[in-house]
Amino acid sequence: MKRFDLIVIGTGLAGLTAARTAIGMGAKVLIVGRGMGALTLFGNTVDLLGEIPPDTEMEEGISRWIASHPEHPYARTGWEGIESAIAAFQELFPPPYNFAAAGRGNSLLPTGAGTMRPTWLIPVTMAAGAAMTPAETLIVGFRGFKDFQGDTVSLHMKCRGVTLPLPRYGLEGLTAPALARLMDETSFRERLGEAIRQQMAGERFIGLPAVLGLRDPAAVLKTLETITGARVFEIPMLPPSIPGTRIFHRFREELIAKGATFRMGHPVSGAVVKDGRCEGIRIDNPPLVAEYRADRFILATGRFLGGGLWAEMERIIEPVFDIPVFQPGERGQWFGERFFEPEAHPIHRAGVVTDADLRPVDTLGRVVLANLRAAGSILAHHQAIEEKSREGIDIATGFLAAKKALAL
C-alpha cells in the first residue's frame, strides 16, 4: 500500500491550494475529491472581502476588519498569511492569462444581473469591466443562450445591448462549455468579432458572457479586441463557470506535472482512526473500497453544496470524520424569515471550529485528531456569500493548513 506524506480531501480551491503548497515543500501528496467544487460553479475572480470600500487600501481594510472578527478564518491567517498565499496563487497564473488587482482596494465589476460586484484579483479577460463606463459600453448576448440575459444586463447598467444569433447552432444545448469550445476555434471568434463590429456605434467597451474559451482565453480576447477596436470584457453569469474551470485546469495541470496523485470522482467514505490520529481514508470505487494511508490530512470538502457538511433534520454533521460542527441553534433558527435579511442567515456561520493551527476542536477547545487540519469554506464563523470572501478564505487557509501540516 502506498503511503503519502499528506492526503488532501477536497478538490475545490482550498484543497488545490493546500496540495500545491505541500508539493512546493517537497511532500508526497494525494488529493482526492468527488467533484470540482464551487470553483467550477462560481469561480471567476479572487474575492478577499467585498465589504472593504473601493477607496480603502486592502491591507489596511482587512487588518482592521480582522481585529473586530476574532473568530473568522482570516484571524487565523492574518493579513500576512493572506498576502503570501495570494502571491503564490498569482505565480501560478503568469501572463497572458494573469490575475491582478485593478486598484489599491476592491474594484467593481458588472455581473449577469446587471449589478456591480466588488472583487480583488481580476483575470485579464475581465479587467476592462473595471474600467468601462455605461455610455461607452455595448453588451452582447447570444440568442438562445439562456444563462446570460443580455437585455437584463444592458437595461440595468443603462448601456446599449444587442442579442446576436449564432446561425450555425441550434437553440437546444447552447451551454457555456459548448460556447467556450467554439470560441477556442479561430474561425468562429473571427466571425463573431466581425458580427459584433457591425453592431457597434462608437462604443469603446464590449461586455460578453464569460465564455471566452477554455484553452487560450487571452488569444480569444486579443482576436476580439483587434477586430472590434474596443476593449472586451467577460461578465460572470449563471453556473457552470468557464473562468472557474480554467483555474481548476491550471491547478490540476501543475499538480500532476509536479508529481501529486490525483483521484477524482469517488467519494471518501470514511476514515481509519486510532489513538487520536487519523491513519488513513477509504475511497469507494465500487465494487472496491481502496484504503490510502498518510501521516497528515487536510479536510477541504466545502460546505453543504460540496458535501463537506450535511444537515439532518435535527443537526448538522461532517460526514467523513464525524468531527464536531458548530451549529447555530435548531432547525427553526437556521434561516431568517426573509430571503434577503440585513444579516446572513445564521446557518452560514455553521462549520468546523479549529485552533490556531487549523486543527478541528470540540466544544471544549480540545483537538479532535492530532494530524488533521481543516481548510476552506467548511470552517465556521465566516459568511463567504455575503462577505464576498470565498476565494480569499480558500486560498489563505489552504495555504496555511499545508504549511502547518508539514512544519516539524
Added chain:
Amino acid sequence: MDLQTEVLIIGGGATGTGIARDLSLRGIPSLLVEKGDFTSGASGRNQGLLHSGGRYAVNDPDAARECIAENRILRRIAPHCIEPTDGLFVSLPEDGPEYRANFIRACGAAGIDTLPLSPREALAMEPRLSPRIIGAVQVPDGAIDPFTLVVENARDAESRGARILIHTEVTGLIRDGLRIAGVRVRDRITAEAFAIAATWVINATGAWANHILRMAGLQIGLALSKGSMLITNTRLSERVLNRCRPPASGDIIVPNDTVSILGTTSLRAEDPEHYEVTPAEVTFLVDELSRMIPDLKGERFTRAYAGVRPLLQSEGTNDDRTISRGFALIDHGSCSGPAGLVTITGGKLMTYRLMAEKTADFICERMGLHVPCSTHVQRLPGAGHGHTLKDRLLRLRRQTPAAKGEILCDCELVPREAVDAILREGKVRELQDILHRTRLAKGTCQGGFCVYRLLGLLNERSKADHRGGSNRILKGFLEERWKGIRPVLWGRSLKEEELIESIYKGLFNLTPAEPGGPGGGEA
C-alpha cells in the same frame, strides 16, 4: 368605470368559477370578481386528492355518498385534470383490524368499491410501504389538478358570455333598502375604485365568507383551520395512501404527476391571509407519515405550503376534524338579512360542481326560470389535452428541432413559447400570474435558475417598450419562493439552497438594499 350584471360572484376559486360556468350554461349572465388570481385561495392550497369518499365512509356516510357521486362525474367531465391512481387505505398494527372491517362495510353501504389486499399484495403494489402493515383496502381515489380545473371553468364560462375580473377586490356591499344591490370594488393593481350593480350577489369566498358578510353586518358560524402540506421531489407511490383509521392529521400521501403531496395538519387559524408552515408542523408530518413510508426522512422536499379551510360550525365540538366538511348555501334574505345576498361556503374541491349546481338551482328558482343543470354531462373545454410531465415530454418530442425552441424551465420543461403566449394574452399583470398558469418554478430548483431566464424575457419586453429595468421583480420572486422553501431546508434541499444563495447574493450581489447598476438604476 361602473358596471352592471344580473349575478355578481365574489371569489375566483373552484366554487366561484364553477358557479360562473354553471350559470353560463343556463344562459344567465354573470360577472365574477377575484381579489387575487384564480386559485389564490384554498383552491390552490389543498392536497389535490380526488376523494373516493372512503375517508368519510365510517363517520359521515352522507359526505361519502356525495364524494363518490362527484368522483364519477369529475372523471367524466374533466378527465384531463384527473389522474385515476386509485388509493390504498393502509392498516398499521396500531390501527387495528376492527376499523378496517368497519371501513369495508361502510364503503359498501355508501356505494364505494373496495378491494381488500393482503400485506404482501399491498407491498408488491407499493414497495415503499412499511413492512409492518397488516393489510390494505383499495378504493377509487385519485389525484386532481385544481389549477387547470379552475382556469378551465373560468375560460369556459367566459366563452359563454360570463365576465371575469381578477385582481379586483370587493370592498363594500351596496344596499338599496332591504336589498343588496351591488358591490363596491377596487382594482388591486391600478387602485381604481368602482361599483358594480347586480340583482344577485353570491358570496363564494370560502374562508373569507365572514369578511364579506361583515360588510352587511352579518356573520355565520365558521371556524378556520390551517392545514400544512409538504411536496417531495419525486413521486413516492403510484396510488394515494391513506391510513385506515378515523380521519386524523398527517395521514394522507397524494401522488401528483412527478411529485407527492404529504398532508395535512389541522390548526385553528384566525386570519385567512396570514399564516405560515411552522418547523413543528414539518417535523410532525415527516414523523407521522414515516410510519407509512419508513425511509421518508431521506427524501428531498422541495416546498411546503398551507391553506385555510372554512369549517361550518356545529354546536358543542372542539375538534376541527369532527366539524362537518359539508357545505352550506345560505340565502340571507330568508334569515332576516338583506335580500339578494347568498353565501356558499365549506365543502371540498371535490364537491365544487355540486355546490355550483345547488347555487345556480337556487338563483334559477328565484328568477322563476326552469333551466336544468348540465355541468354533470358537459365536458370542460380542455378535455383530451394532458398536462403531466409525460404529456409535455411527448409534445416536445413530436416537434421538429427548429420548432422546439428554448426551454425556460429545465426541471419542468416549460418552453419559452408557452410563457410568450401567456404574456401576449395580455391579462397577466404579475409574475405570479405566469407562475400560476405554467409549471415554471414548480420543479426541483423551485425557480432558482428559470427565474433569471424569465426575467430576461420580461426585460426583453421592457426594452422593446422603452421601459427601464429593475430587480424588484427578481427580489420579489426570491422572497415568495423563500416562504415555500424555508420550512423544508435540510438535507438535499438545503444543499441546493446554498447554490441559489451563491448565485443571487454572491455572484449577482443582490442585497436587501441593492445599490443598482453603474448608471444608478433603481433597486
